[in-house]
Amino acid sequence: MKKLVVLFLVLAVIVVIPAVQSAFAAGAEPGEYLDRRVVIWNLFFKMMTIAFVVGAVVSGTMIWQCWRFRESHPKAKPTAYEGTDW
Amino acid sequence: MVLELQKPRPIWQIMFSTHHTDVGLLYLISSLGFLFLGGALALAIRAELFLPGAQIIGDAMTFNRIFTVHGTTLIFLFIIPFASSVGNYFVPIMVRYKDMAYPKLNAIAFWMIPPAGALIWLGFADFTWYATPPYSIISAPGPAADMWIFGLKILGISSVLGAINFIVTILKCKHPDMSIGQVPLLAWSFLSSSLIILVAIPTFAAALLMLLTDRLGVSGFFNPAMGGDPIAYAHLFWFTFHPEVYVLVIPAIGMMYEIIPRFSRKPIYSFNSGIFAFVLLSIVGFSSWAHHMYATGMSFTEKTVFMVGTLAAVPASAMHVFNFIATMWNSRIKFSTPMMWAVGGIALFFSAGAGGVANAAMPLDFSTHDTYWVVGHFHLFVMGTIAFGSIAFLYYMFPYVTGRMYNETMGKIHFVMSFIGTVLVFFTQHVLGLYGMPRRIFDYPPIPEWIAMNQIASVGAMIIGVSMAIFLANMIYSSGKGQLANTEDPFGVGGKYYYPFEAKNPSH
Amino acid sequence: MSGHSNWPEWIYVGVVIALMVWVGAEAWEAERLVEHVPEGAEIIKVTGQQWFWTFEHEDGTKEIGELHVEKGKAYKFEIHSKDVNHSFNIHDYVILMDAIPGRVNTVWFAPTDVGEHDIQCREYCGLIHYNMRGTLYVEEPSS
Structure with a gap:
């Protein structure tokens, strides 16, 4: 449990610090304008990275369980509820 | 069995019946009719966009009318009536009552749909399903626009009446031995979506009236030239229609809650979290319009x-996905056609939801709003999730409705082709949107990426079109000539079905 | 209903909520950055009407269907419409803002490279919505 807390703390720091930095750094110098394309597409790609990782986990799980728990799988065994009027 | 082609009843007996299964059958047949009509329009749109320049649709006005009627038809005349059909068949059985609470009201609610459908189809309006003012006030040609407004008005009343009926049936007519927590999740889905309808629809009903008087020139609620504000309409419209998205999706999730445990041969992982997620979604759904x-x-x-x-x-929707995955865990799944559709629907529900999270992030709106990204996104919901859940449930209740089995092979071919087609069309449209192609355009400049992706999408649409033809053939043939179903356990998975085979040909 | 423990679901819901908080925070930050109009941005008045765009520069020059700007400067568009709703869109610069009669909406950008970009309408506005297009010319600074 402690390890998990530490892990999440580390992750939080890794995510938060760059965000705070970019928040204070952007548009600071006069004459330099923020490029909205960079900001928006960066956000987009960050979100897509997360979305595709989560998507891979979710759809991977579903594909695996559809393969593993199909009734024709060699190791398929009846569930506890079969034969009852659940 | 309701549709007994062996011993057919005269058609007027079904048409003038107020029995819930007969009304359910009427809802079913009319919604499927509109599914094929609306789908044909979709194929026309995709054929037109296969290449830049005019292809099969002569002019922009016709194109604009086609996509308007396509959207209106599939949302209001297919998805909602289909859900009502399922609700009519199953809700009274699930709460162990003899019929809907108000049978005559039920029949009236259905019989409002054909005239509304006729108004929409004979008018063929061009101002998109969103009817945005001031275009819809000062520019959209009548009488099409006015007919659309009346059609939607009637459909709104119809769904409010239907919603009242479902709520009363579930809350007041359930068997006294049954607590509300024992009502099956499919019935819960109708309870929550009906409550959303009651809260959401009146707003749009008011907006439609204002739109009509604005068109007549007697008021200027949304007309800037008369001091009105078009944005006010947008708020009223989306206050109804963002929750309405949940009205569409919640029954489809409810249908999956019926199918997935059945074919996994084990009860739902967490019944209570299903109820909780439905209720939560129907409340939180109002905070996002x-x-x-x-x-x-x-x-x-x-x-x-x-x-x-x-x-x-998002967490509420995600809880459903978790529930489905956890139910399928350690089960013994029989992949009959309904189960394939339901599992495919969950996968696409996740993709649609992930796209929805990206849409919610405000800055991304600059790149995706009103592009094909949005088209792809919401079609993953309406087609990938809602239509998939609905078709799954149609296969599931087919033996109940007809007393016969559909052709399993054709059902599976239907699923595989539709799934591939859906992925091809709507995933591609997401990318096409990122390349900047706006929605609702009749023609586009010959940008190579746009052409390529439009062609992929059009091919996908044709695959869906062919699969739907197979589906139609299967339904028509099997309802007359299919194998007689084992009415105790048509899918051979055991357990207790909500199939009231003892309730035969109603005659009141 | 059933006697099993629910901790996997709680963890899962927690992860989902954490992800949503992260998405919200990132989006909020990015939106804050792009909404902040820099001082000294040159104002260009954009008028949408069925079915073309008109641009008016600060010095009074008007252009129809095309817009000339200089690279390295910041521009703020003040967008409104004469008839129905339109949406002013330069996709290459991720600019999008609705043109709505009776309102003035603003959005800003600073072009970085010389080039030509498409301007289009992204809100349905009737018959020739599909061809309500223009061109943005980004040029070298004149001074």
Whole structure:
């Protein structure tokens, strides 16, 4: 449990610090304008990275369980509820 | 059995019946009819966009009318009536009552749909399903626009009447031995979506009236030339129609809650979290409407509020996905056609939801709003999730409705082709949107990426079209000539079906 | 209903909520950055009407269907419409803002490279919505 807390703390720091930095750094110098394309597409790609990782986990799980728990799988065994009027 | 082609009843006996299964059958047949009509329009749109320049549709006005009627038809005349059909068949059985609470009201609610459908189809309006003013007030040609307004008005009343009926049936007519917590999740889905309808629809009903008087020139609610504000319409519209998205999706999730445990041969993982997620979604669904309007010039604060409201709806939807996956865990799944459709629907539900999270992030709106990204996104919901859940349930209740089995092979071919087609069309449209192609355009400049992706999408649409033809053939042939179903356990998975085979040909 | 423990679901819901908080925070930050109009941005009045765009620069020059700007400067568009709703869109610069009669909406950008970009209408506005297009010319600074 402690390890998990530490892990999440580390992750939080890794995510938060760059965000705070970019928040204070952007548009600071006069004459330099923020490029909205960079900001928006960066956000987009960050979100897509997360979305595709989560998507891979979710759809991977579903594909695996559809393969593993199909009734024709060699190791398929009846569930506890079969034969009852659940 | 309701549709007994062996011993057919005269058609007027079904048409003038108020029995819930007969009304359910009427809903079913009319919604499927509109599914094929609306689908044909979709194929026309995809054929037109296969290449730049005019292809099969002669002019922009016809094209605009086609996509307007396509959207209106499939949302209001297919998805909602289909859900009502399922609700009519199953809700009274699930709460162990003899019929809907108000049978005559039930029949009236159905019989409002054909005239409304006729108004929409004979008018063929061109102002998109969103009917945005001031275009719909000062520019849209009548009488098509006025007919659309009346059609939608009637459909609104119809769904409010249907919603009242479902709520009363579930809350007041359930068997006294049954607590509300024992009502099956499919019936819960109808309870929550009906409550949303009651709260949401009146707003749009008011907006439609104002739109009509604006068109007549007697008022100027949304007409800037008369001091009105078009954005007010957008708020009223989306206050109804963002929750309406949940009205569409919640029954489809409810249908999956019926199918997935059945074919996994084990009860739902967490019944209570299913109920909780339905109720939560139907409340939180009201906090997100203006995320459709980021680009209309809202303030930063407004945008933030609605982004938070939108993101708040995600955990509830995610709980359903978890519930499905956990139910299938350690089960023994029989992949009959309904199960394939339901599992495919969950996968696409996840993709649609992930796209929805990206849409909620306000800055991304600058690149995706009103592009094909949005088209792809919401079609993953309406087609990938809702239509998939609905078709799954149609296969599931086919033996109940007809007493016969559909052709399993054709059902599976239907699923595989539709799934591939759906992925091809709507995933590609997401990317096409990122390349900047706007929605609702009749023609586009010959940009190579746009052409390539439009062609992929059009090919996908044709695959779906062919699969739907197979589906139609299967339904028609099997309802007359299919193998007789084992009415105790048509899918051979055991357990207790909500199939009241003892309730035969009603005659009141 | 059933006697099993629910901790996997709680963890899962927690992860989902954490992800949503992260999405919200990132989006909020990015939106804050792009909404902040820099001082000294040149104002260009954009008028949408069925079915073309008109641009008016600060010095009074008007352009129809095309817009000339200089690279390295910041521009703020003040967008409004004469008839129905439109949406002013330069996709290459991720600019999008609805043109709505009776309102003035603003959005800003600073072009970085010389080039030509498409301007289009992204809100349905009737018959020739599909061809309500223009061109943005980004040029070298004149001074």
